[in-house]
Amino acid sequence: MKLIFLSVAIVAALTAAKPCDNTETDHNSLVLKLNKNLLQSSEESDSLPNPSIHIALRLSNQHNLAKESQHLNRLKTKLHDDIQTSLAGGQMVVGRLALYILALRSSCHDLNSLTLSDESLLTHLKRQMEKEKEHIAFSHRPLTNYYQYSLGILALCVSGVRVSSHVSHKLIHAVEHGQIKHGDSLSVDTYAMAGMALQCLKEAETPVKDNEELSKALATIKQKLVDSQRSDGHIGNEFSTGLAVQALLAMGSDVQECSTSMEAMRSDARKGSYHNPMAVSQTLPALQKHTYLHLKRMECRNEDDSLVLDSAPAVEVLASLSNVPVEVEVQKTDGSSSAYRLEVPSGSSLLEVLTLLQNNKMGFTFEKEDSLWGPFLSQVNGEQARQTDRRYWHLSSDGKALSQGMKDYKIEAAQKISIKNTGY
Template sequence: MIPNYVLLARRAVPPKQQYMVTELQRRMESSVVLQSPPNPSILIALNLAGGTQDGMKEKLMVQQIKDRIIKEGTVEMTSGQVALYILALISSCEDPKCITANINLVEVLKLKTKEELTYLSDHSTPKTTFYQLSLDTLALCLEGANVNEAAVSLAKEALAKDFFVDTGAMATLALTCVDNRLVKAEQSRILAPIHEALYKLRQQILRAVETNTANIYSIGLALQALNVTSVSYPTGDWSCSQTLAKVLTEISQGAFNNPMAAAQILPSLVGKTYLNVIRLNCSSDKVMVKYTIINHLRGQHFTHTISVSVPKGSVLLSVLQAAQQDNPQDFSYETEQTSWGLMVVSINNRAANSNDKTYWQFLNGTEPLEQGVDSYIPSNNEHIEAIFSTY
């Protein structure tokens, strides 16, 4: 027998009611205007549903997120807000580690998650909520960070407490991500509590959906959690079609007209979960750039070369950011803002000096670049050189 969690992923909204899904997408997209605050949940949902009809809307939402981070900083953000921004950027094939040369959202979230866990250890509750701690664990897991400590803490708390449906669903997604990444033979200490917690959470969510005690606005996340479960449900335990019919009835009655509410239900209507944000096809939008830094002028000489992949259309600064991320020991850099734009003033701890009349010159082959690092857009397989030079 095919388990229901597989059927849920395959099941489509009936053709006669597909217009409801389309209308939800339209409402969400039309809510995004230049003056609106960034809403990562809407960006995630639209990308999981196949993207925006208007490509400029996606670019606007991405830019709103980046502008918010750059202008207001991350100090006052909760860990969950940072996690949502990371998921949203990933879903748009953006690198959350390179917001600017000095802002790495993944590192920010690691610190905020550590604060959550320290507070949890001292006070038996996280600094914010278990929902946000689950979001944190999921986002860091999808970014490839080590979240074993967070996952074990979350699993133990899930076993000791009864989470609300939306919190339990988000915890299920986070723990499933960690479970999928662990090497089973080497991680029995970690796997045991995770598997126990996943079983308990799934049973709680299933019971809430079965008995209609789950809030209608929690159903979307509940369906995501049931969608990733690795156990089948005996006949009669849960009817996916009945749950879907209930959701569609609520949509027809206007329950999800609010764009934020629509963002909660849309992914499950198209058979996707937050785990899928990392699997969206971004490969065709990438270019490979070879980047070499050379100093044969002052101090210890060096020549280092690296090849990095950046989104198509990225400026040269993104190449420097990616190189530094991959190899910070050799490819660190510093910039200064000038009236002509950003200027690179130091690479690999070798700083330009006006007294020595030294600077970093960027070239494509033998031709000096006529644009700055925040303007020049490298092409696929281009070789960029940065040479410490004199004028």
């Protein structure tokens, strides 16, 4: 009882209003700007259409129904085909398939009208979740990760499909046994996604192995999110705060518009921290106090249709003023390391730095893979860091882990970048 009171008190403190220094107009214009940026990015046609962007556009208060419908059509062709190809190749598609299903649901699309190899999308997702469950039973971790496992449960639950109690139990167990990690640190994003998935099961009154265990896991998640709040209001970092706020709202906390976490997201938006559309897609719903659980109740009727794109602003090409020295150190699995030094124009992305190194024929090579967040560094100097081996190339600058990937991280000052083949 005392513990419950304490946890309620902490959540209240986290979400409490403090004097609000922004006006409602300021908040609304920031939300509108992010909404337009997201709509703009949904039109980019050089990469696969992103279901996370579609979900955020649909969860928004303002819409451009014609453009959203065009985006949905691209998901139903391009993303659909991509998932079909991966499935045919025996790959796991849990996360992408779950996001695709949530995107279809967000547009109130009949899920049964679409099939992959003559079977419904939901049947495929259920089968993939069974595979994941079996893998967890065998090796204590999913084939993908608990973030995708949670997305899978959420997509089934939001679509009104009963989630097997064996499947949900594995997530509850992982929450209770501290297995929710990003590399070797706690994963706020994953706790948030797990919170929304388990809250959905609770609200749907889906039979679980043990109701008390489910409530305990939800309380643990709330506590982890609360404990992850920094003094500047972020829960985790800039890129997990949106999901964390969504989860707290979904789990019944009253996150006020003037709370420090909302203020932190507004401040990030003003600074332009959310230039990656994926980051906007996870934050915009939270700024409007909407969560992925709202998808369950979407009716798609009498919607606003007032969102219009501004004419494209002239792109200003800023000549770089100076060059900065950068050292790049690569540490392979066998412990051997190589270092490279070069000068790059200030403001270059890490991707540009690595490309320059590779082109300079200094013995450095790399390969990347596409993902919803952009290019993921997969191979360096001929060595692959594979998800199947639970390894990845960890990126840091002067000993501090990067919170962005190689395309988004910009080099503004002299520094040492470390690229280390790391197990997790």
